[in-house]
Amino acid sequence: MTVAPIALTCGEPAGVGLELAEKAWRALRDELAFFLIADPDHLPGTVPATFIQDPSEARAIMPNALPVLPHPFSGKAVPGEPDPDNAEGVIEAIARGADLAMSGAASALCTAPINKKALKVGADFPWPGHTEYLAYLGDVENVVMMLASDELRVVPTTIHIPLSDVPAALTPDLLRQTISITAEGLRAQFGIPNPRIAVAGLNPHAGEGGTMGQEDATILAPIIEGFRAEGVDVTGPLPADTMFHAAARARYDVAICAYHDQALIPMKTLAFDRGVNVTLGLPFIRTSPDHGTAFDIAGKGIAAPTSTIEALRLAHRMASRA
Numbered sequence: 001m002t003v004a005p006i007a008l009t010c011g012e013p014a015g016v017g018l019e020l021a022e023k024a025w026r027a028l029r030d031e032l033a034f035f036l037i038a039d040p041d042h043l044p045g046t047v048p049a050t051f052i053q054d055p056s057e058a059r060a061i062m063p064n065a066l067p068v069l070p071h072p073f074s075g076k077a078v079p080g081e082p083d084p085d086n087a088e089g090v091i092e093a094i095a096r097g098a099d100l101a102m103s104g105a106a107s108a109l110c111t112a113p114i115n116k117k118a119l120k121v122g123a124d125f126p127w128p129g130h131t132e133y134l135a136y137l138g139d140v141e142n143v144v145m146m147l148a149s150d151e152l153r154v155v156p157t158t159i160h161i162p163l164s165d166v167p168a169a170l171t172p173d174l175l176r177q178t179i180s181i182t183a184e185g186l187r188a189q190f191g192i193p194n195p196r197i198a199v200a201g202l203n204p205h206a207g208e209g210g211t212m213g214q215e216d217a218t219i220l221a222p223i224i225e226g227f228r229a230e231g232v233d234v235t236g237p238l239p240a241d242t243m244f245h246a247a248a249r250a251r252y253d254v255a256i257c258a259y260h261d262q263a264l265i266p267m268k269t270l271a272f273d274r275g276v277n278v279t280l281g282l283p284f285i286r287t288s289p290d291h292g293t294a295f296d297i298a299g300k301g302i303a304a305p306t307s308t309i310e311a312l313r314l315a316h317r318m319a320s321r322a
């Protein structure tokens with residue numbers, strides 16, 4: 001099935017996003033169609049680019065040049081040095097890509113990394129990241145961040161909040177919504193009819209019967225029991241330290257974790273170079289590489305494009321299934 005091209009936002013122009021867009025185009029030009037939303041003046045001089053006015057032009061251009069939907073920014077792109085004047089452009093480009101995905105002109109949105117601090121400094125960006133901003137743009141209250149690779153899928157129930165705030169934020173409602181959205185996403189968008197969902201405990205040894213914390217028994221266990229009573233395959237709370245080795249991973253399709261690092265450390269340890277960040281629960285498909293702006297290597301030409309390539313491939317597969 002032919003699907004509309006994917007919108008790829010450039011992300012932070014001082015990061016590795018533009019380099020990755022070029023490398024992804026070289027790898028995927030004969031495989032799928034995408035177009036980059038970026039300032040023409042920021043493009044690497046090494047990439048043949050053709051400017052488009054409408055996403056529908058991208059497919060025919062793709063084999064020969066990187067299709068670019070021009071979006072002017074106010075500042076220059078200097079590797080490793082984010083310009084506060086570019087913050088508005090970064091934010092607008094994401095909104096433009098989301099609009100195109102919601103209208104169907106793009107089959108999905110794939111986002112190159114942003115630098116959260118640069119957007120805060122440059123434009124007082126009020127959201128912690130794409131995930132929350134896209135929920136706002138898509139007018140949905142609850143979304144789920146899932147990091148996916150062949151080895152492992154993980155969901156952090158709480159996302160970009162201080163560790164000290166996690167226990168209070170881990171409410172029954174949030175956990176219930178997170179499990180529901182994840183289960184539905186795996187069914188509808190990943191073709192897993194009865195997903196096996198493992199829930200990680202918050203405390204060491206999942207609380208060790210209440211001797212190492214109460215939340216596992218008082219908050220996590222009742223929600224898990226509720227889903228099981230409805231026939232959903234949810235297990236846990238499992239001790240987090242023993243649920244990520246190979247034999248344990250074979251028992252579930254996704255691990256629901258309590259907080260950001262509990263989920264992302266195993267994921268990035270196993271598959272940093274090919275992990276994909278997917279937002280579930282949006283009214284459109286959104287994927288992203290699993291890494292950040294990598295200022296330390298920006299402009300050196302050494303950034304690995306594999307995670308971006310996998311993000312575009314996964315977006316294409318999800319769009320083809322929709």
Ligand SMILES: NC(=O)C1=CN([C@@H]2O[C@H](COP(=O)(O)OP(=O)(O)OC[C@H]3O[C@@H](n4cnc5c(N)ncnc54)[C@H](O)[C@@H]3O)[C@@H](O)[C@H]2O)C=CC1
Binds near residue numbers: 277297305
């Ligand atoms: N989806 C997004 O927009 C994301 C944005 N970020 C943001 O990125 C910024 C930097 O975050 P960090 O924690 O420093 O993580 P990072 O992923 O940017 O960098 C961590 C390390 O991994 C290396 N690295 C990252 N991507 C690479 C690639 N493609 N090829 C080779 N090496 C690579 C970097 O050089 C660095 O040594 C922060 O502002 C963070 O919030 C982080 C993750 C995702």
Ligand SMILES: NCC(=O)COP(=O)(O)O
Binds near residue numbers: 114129132277
């Ligand atoms: N650590 C994951 C991350 O920062 C991705 O955030 P988002 O910008 O995709 O919300």
